[in-house]
Amino acid sequence: MPLEPALVVGRWLFLGLLTLLLIALHRAVLRDLWGTARRAERGPSAAPREPRLVVRRGPGAGNRWLVRGTWTIGRTADNDLQLDHPTVSAHHARVSVQDGELVVEDLGSANGTIVNGARLTQPTVVQQGARIQVGECELQVEV
Amino acid sequence: MGRARERGLLVVAIAVGVGGSALVAFARGGTFDWAEPGSLPRQAAVWLQLGLAALLLHGWLARRRSTADETLLPASIGLTAVGLTIIYSLSPTEAQAQVVWLWVSLGLLALVVAALPSLDDLRQYTFLWGLATVLLLLAPMLFGREINGARLWIDLGFVRLQPSEPAKLTLVLFLASYLSSARGGGLAGEAWRVGPFALPAPRYLVPLVLMWAGAMLVLITLRDLGTALLFFGTFICVVYAATGQARYLLGGMVSFALGAWAAAQAFGHVRGRITAWLNPWVEPTIGAGGYQIVQALFAVAAGGMTGVGLGFSQLANPLTGRLLFASTTDLPFAAVCEQVGVWGAAMVVGLYGFWVYRALRLAVVQRDEFAGLLATGIAVLMALQSLVIMGGVVKLIPLTGITLPFVSYGGSSLLVNYVMLALLLRCAAEQP
Numbered sequence: 061m062p063l064e065p066a067l068v069v070g071r072w073l074f075l076g077l078l079t080l081l082l083i084a085l086h087r088a089v090l091r092d093l094w095g096t097a098r099r100a101e102r103g104p105s106a107a108p109r110e111p112r113l114v115v116r117r118g119p120g121a122g123n124r125w126l127v128r129g130t131w132t133i134g135r136t137a138d139n140d141l142q143l144d145h146p147t148v149s150a151h152h153a154r155v156s157v158q159d160g161e162l163v164v165e166d167l168g169s170a171n172g173t174i175v176n177g178a179r180l181t182q183p184t185v186v187q188q189g190a191r192i193q194v195g196e197c198e199l200q201v202e203v
Numbered sequence: 204m205g206r207a208r209e210r211g212l213l214v215v216a217i218a219v220g221v222g223g224s225a226l227v228a229f230a231r232g233g234t235f236d237w238a239e240p241g242s243l244p245r246q247a248a249v250w251l252q253l254g255l256a257a258l259l260l261h262g263w264l265a266r267r268r269s270t271a272d273e274t275l276l277p278a279s280i281g282l283t284a285v286g287l288t289i290i291y292s293l294s295p296t297e298a299q300a301q302v303v304w305l306w307v308s309l310g311l312l313a314l315v316v317a318a319l320p321s322l323d324d325l326r327q328y329t330f331l332w333g334l335a336t337v338l339l340l341l342a343p344m345l346f347g348r349e350i351n352g353a354r355l356w357i358d359l360g361f362v363r364l365q366p367s368e369p370a371k372l373t374l375v376l377f378l379a380s381y382l383s384s385a386r387g388g389g390l391a392g393e394a395w396r397v398g399p400f401a402l403p404a405p406r407y408l409v410p411l412v413l414m415w416a417g418a419m420l421v422l423i424t425l426r427d428l429g430t431a432l433l434f435f436g437t438f439i440c441v442v443y444a445a446t447g448q449a450r451y452l453l454g455g456m457v458s459f460a461l462g463a464w465a466a467a468q469a470f471g472h473v474r475g476r477i478t479a480w481l482n483p484w485v486e487p488t489i490g491a492g493g494y495q496i497v498q499a500l501f502a503v504a505a506g507g508m509t510g511v512g513l514g515f516s517q518l519a520n521p522l523t524g525r526l527l528f529a530s531t532t533d534l535p536f537a538a539v540c541e542q543v544g545v546w547g548a549a550m551v552v553g554l555y556g557f558w559v560y561r562a563l564r565l566a567v568v569q570r571d572e573f574a575g576l577l578a579t580g581i582a583v584l585m586a587l588q589s590l591v592i593m594g595g596v597v598k599l600i601p602l603t604g605i606t607l608p609f610v611s612y613g614g615s616s617l618l619v620n621y622v623m624l625a626l627l628l629r630c631a632a633e634q635p
Contacts, residue, residue, distance in 0.1 A: 064229075066229065067226065067229060067230065067512060070222065070225070070226045070229065071226065071509065071510070071512050071513065072509075073222060074219070074222050074223055074226060074513065074543065074547075075509060075543060075544075075546055075547055075550075077215060077218050077219045077222055078219055078281075078285070078543075078547060078550040078551075079546075079550055080215055081212070081215045081216055081219060081277070081281050081550075081554075082550050082553045082554060082557070084211070084212055084215060085212060085274050085277065085278055085554075085557050086553075086557065089557070089560060122383070122384040123383070123571070123572070123573075124383060124572040125570065125571070125572075126570060126572070128570075
């Protein structure tokens with residue numbers, strides 16, 4: 061069947077467009093990869109472990125959070141982890157990841173932060189399975 | 204206005220649709236009669252409207268300063284554009300119906316992105332999602348209608364629905380919400396041992412196993428093999444992603460092998476699919492088991508490197524008769540291979556690969572486990588569904604009749620795919 065020149069050109073144009081779309085999309089992938097490579101150059105080669113906090117009691121019970129960097133825990137919405145409960149202070153406690161371990165610090169809260177039954181007075185490393193009581197809410201550590 | 208990358212990509216994706224439709228219209232002889240379904244001005248108007256709608260959606264996201272992923276919407280529109288072009292070349296009337304469904308899908312996408320306050324609101328309905336999945340799967344058994352030897356559709360009079368499509372979505376929602384709860388956390392535990400295998404406490408495992416067994420039972424009874432395969436794979440992958448334990452993956456693969464073997468022994472139609480896959484030339488005639496595979500292989504061979512040209516399909520042409528059975532719903536990939544060749548088909552495979560990559564990437568950066576698992580489930584579903592049907596068409600695995608996401612003709616499938624896209628756009632919006 062003799063094809064009109066317009067159709068032949070159009071056919072290649074269509075394939076070209078489809079290819080262009082895919083290449084343009086994959087530029088985003090390349091950017092991701094380069095970003096990851098740069099981060100890997102800066103940071104230590106071994107990825108740090110990422111501890112998790114599970115809400116065992118209180119609002120959002122059952123939620124599980126991957127802690128990264130330093131987080132504040134408290135009643136108001138400007139906290140990284142909000143526990144909207146009357147027994148929780150506005151800014152109640154701070155948790156941070158240091159070398160893959162979770163450090164908890166009380167921020168002068170009214171009802172205190174209690175780890176495994178003991179009230180915190182200074183920044184403390186908490187272990188896997190530890191229960192952190194924040195007011196009447198409870199969080200558990202999973203590494 | 205931000206999101207410049209999305210705008211540029213959308214323009215290219217829409218250009219694919221405009222160009223493809225124009226080529227098909229030209230191939231038809233290029234009539235300019237508005238009254239004819241597949242005429243040039245009509246097709247141009249359709250793409251102008253769709254393009255405008257997609258760009259409006261983009262503008263609205265940009266105005267809201269949405270941080271949603273900028274590449275997923277263009278990738279989906281690109282796949283839809285290829286799909287609509289192919290359907291149009293196979294059956295202009297079905298393409299017209301598909302355009303209507305596309306409008307509804309885009310509307311639903313906007314609605315989900317706008318009206319869903321937070322993904323977290325979907326988390327709490329764990330057992331509602333589970334129940335909905337089973338009921339949706341059961342529905343065609345109770346008041347379904349048999350089409351092409353399987354009872355998979357419900358007829359509402361004005362519209363026909365395939366309830367197994369939304370069931371995929373509710374299954375993923377159930378899995379994500381169950382596995383991100385405290386109950387799901389228990390799955391990582393080891394309470395008792397059976398020989399060398401350690402199992403978690405029954406109260407964590409039983410609801411999941413019940414759900415799984417229920418879905419499998421219904422799907423096998425309905426003879427919906429493709430969907431059964433999808434459900435099985437999604438279950439295993441999401442549980443593995445949530446627990447990070449290889450025993451679930453290994454257990455899943457072993458039970459899949461056993462289940463496949465048992466199904467081949469017990470059911471004639473399963474055995475038929477496998478023999479047709481191993482040697483379709485034994486019965487390559489119309490109505491016989493190997494017919495679809497043979498026709499699909501002919502289509503792939505005819506396409507060659509760059510295809511016979513859009514609208515010039517010999518195997519599935521509305522003018523010469525449709526040799527390719529169910530070409531718009533189950534086998535559009537064969538039509539893609541024939542009309543735009545291996546090159547075009549590779550681009551389509553690349554688009555799926557990209558889509559899945561983006562969804563998994565989103566899953567990784569989610570702070571919230573529910574959102575992460577939801578994105579994982581959607582990615583797995585998309586990957587499995589496209590692989591199972593594309594692999595079936597090129598005779599890599601036994602052919603099972605499921606839709607090719609975003610491309611196939613079919614309202615239920617398109618709607619669900621766009622809702623999944625909307626959920627991913629919501630996921631992205633919540634990343635830090």
